[in-house]
Amino acid sequence: MNKEYDVIVCGTGAGGATVAREMALRGKKVLMLEAGGNTTMMGNTLTMAFILKHYGLIRSEEKNTVTFADNYGGLSNLAAGCAAPPPRVVFDPVGIDLSAEAEEARRDMWIQVQPDELIGPENLRLMEAAHNAGYSWSRMEKFIDPKKCTGAGSCMLGCKTGAKWTARVYGDEAIAHGAELKLNTKVTGVIVENGKVTGVTSSRLGMKKNYYGKSVVLSTGLDNAYILRRAGIREAGHGFCCDWLQFVGGIIPGMNTSRATPMAVGGMEHYESDGIVVLPVFPNWAQFLVLLWFSGGTAYLPKFADFWKYTGLMVKVRDETTGELYKGVHFSKPVTERDKKRLDKGVDIIRRVLLKAGAHPDSVLPLRPSGAHPSGTCRIGMVVDGNLETRIQNLYCCDASVFPSSLGLPVVWTAVALGKRLGKHLDSRLGV
Numbered sequence: 001m002n003k004e005y006d007v008i009v010c011g012t013g014a015g016g017a018t019v020a021r022e023m024a025l026r027g028k029k030v031l032m033l034e035a036g037g038n039t040t041m042m043g044n045t046l047t048m049a050f051i052l053k054h055y056g057l058i059r060s061e062e063k064n065t066v067t068f069a070d071n072y073g074g075l076s077n078l079a080a081g082c083a084a085p086p087p088r089v090v091f092d093p094v095g096i097d098l099s100a101e102a103e104e105a106r107r108d109m110w111i112q113v114q115p116d117e118l119i120g121p122e123n124l125r126l127m128e129a130a131h132n133a134g135y136s137w138s139r140m141e142k143f144i145d146p147k148k149c150t151g152a153g154s155c156m157l158g159c160k161t162g163a164k165w166t167a168r169v170y171g172d173e174a175i176a177h178g179a180e181l182k183l184n185t186k187v188t189g190v191i192v193e194n195g196k197v198t199g200v201t202s203s204r205l206g207m208k209k210n211y212y213g214k215s216v217v218l219s220t221g222l223d224n225a226y227i228l229r230r231a232g233i234r235e236a237g238h239g240f241c242c243d244w245l246q247f248v249g250g251i252i253p254g255m256n257t258s259r260a261t262p263m264a265v266g267g268m269e270h271y272e273s274d275g276i277v278v279l280p281v282f283p284n285w286a287q288f289l290v291l292l293w294f295s296g297g298t299a300y301l302p303k304f305a306d307f308w309k310y311t312g313l314m315v316k317v318r319d320e321t322t323g324e325l326y327k328g329v330h331f332s333k334p335v336t337e338r339d340k341k342r343l344d345k346g347v348d349i350i351r352r353v354l355l356k357a358g359a360h361p362d363s364v365l366p367l368r369p370s371g372a373h374p375s376g377t378c379r380i381g382m383v384v385d386g387n388l389e390t391r392i393q394n395l396y397c398c399d400a401s402v403f404p405s406s407l408g409l410p411v412v413w414t415a416v417a418l419g420k421r422l423g424k425h426l427d428s429r430l431g432v
């Protein structure tokens with residue numbers, strides 16, 4: 001006899017782990033299937049490389065890097081811990097109000113502004129420079145427990161102390177409430193009978209296995225679109241977003257941000273009008289080396305010698321929904337004219353802030369655009385409905401792939417809020 005679960009959750013990122021936890025807390029039989037392993041958080045480059053699919057070296061046809069997860073907890077393991085609530089500008093047009101779920105998540109995720117000693121002198125100096133340049137910056141909220149944080153600044157390399165909330169917190173809570181987790185298990189397809197999903201097909205170390213459930217939630221990020229296409233939902237993966245970002249470094253004598261807390265302060269004032277946010281954060285040495293190579297080849301590589309002198313900031317934009325997934329990690333995702341205008345405006349703001357903070361104009365170095373928020377491949381209104389259900393009954397998507405348009409903001413809080421909302425819907429569907 002095959003065991004039947006109430007809910008099979010595929011992928012354990014912020015979206016998936018939240019649904020799993022919500023359902024396990026309600027006493028449902030939950031199975032989590034995760035393609036990746038369970039890398040130990042060591043707060044170093046190796047941790048980052050193990051968590052990212054293909055070590056983070058995936059590039060679009062247009063040669064821009066876009067990062068995808070391959071581990072328990074997904075990309076939240078590498079998040080800077082910066083918290084932005086679900087933006088109304090994205091969800092109002094599809095009639096979804098996530099404010100109640102976002103408030104619940106705020107309590108669970110320890111969301112708060114960090115004390116100044118953790119924000120650190122570099123960030124406070126940049127904020128002052130931004131104010132002097134005429135911008136309105138503030139301290140950002142973060143999903144970090146300040147009592148556990150050492151201020152090492154290694155949030156994006158896998159926080160060692162557990163100070164940063166990750167989807168593993170919810171995944172582990174789901175397990176504590178009876179959910180099962182199968183690691184290294186890649187979901188390859190869904191089983192559909194009479195228009196209803198009844199299970200999934202999977203592969204683990206070359207062994208194929210089917211799992212059966214009353215409902216299936218796809219939270220695999222990129223793979224959602226491929227799985228749905230195989231099930232006949234051909235429109236999945238046509239056009240997607242990744243919140244193009246551009247890092248800009250500058251050399252300010254006597255200061256560098258290599259160990260500063262990332263995204264602890266920032267400027268949101270251009271978000272509503274232009275879809276731009278500016279936050280202090282820079283790649284670590286290994287990502288910097290790769291980005292230098294991708295940005296300017298051998299001409300740029302000598303700049304690596306200055307890595308420990310740079311003060312770094314990032315502009316992130318709401319990009320247009322464009323591009324196409326082809327196969328595996330082969331995809332096209334152009335930086336459109338509008339995306340470029342937004343990035344250029346952000347680079348200009350950063351340049352002004354860096355100069356006010358004392359950077360030499362010749363030292364200002366914008367790197368090539370990249371994307372760290374793959375999203376919008378299974379958009380609400382196109383691939384899933386307002387309850388996140390596909391046209392195959394009881395088959396749902398819940399992660400950044402359902403965003404109706406680009407967020408241009410930190411994603412985790414929104415993915416968690418969506419997971420909580422889906423939890424309520426599934427609970428009412430499944431009954432007691």
Ligand SMILES: Cc1cc2nc3c(=O)[nH]c(=O)nc-3n(C[C@H](O)[C@H](O)[C@H](O)COP(=O)(O)OP(=O)(O)OC[C@H]3O[C@@H](n4cnc5c(N)ncnc54)[C@H](O)[C@@H]3O)c2cc1C
Nearest residue numbers: 011013014015035071074075080081082187400410411412
């Ligand atoms: C360096 C970096 C810093 C960031 N900083 C922040 C920040 O400060 N704040 C913030 O809010 N956001 C941040 N983000 C973005 C944020 O972390 C992600 O956008 C968010 O975590 C995505 O969650 P998700 O649930 O959509 O999917 P993912 O985290 O992508 O989860 C997908 C999961 O599915 C698994 N999977 C994939 N394919 C399969 C398959 N076929 N079968 C089974 N499992 C599969 C993956 O291994 C993964 O666990 C950052 C991202 C990066 C890369």
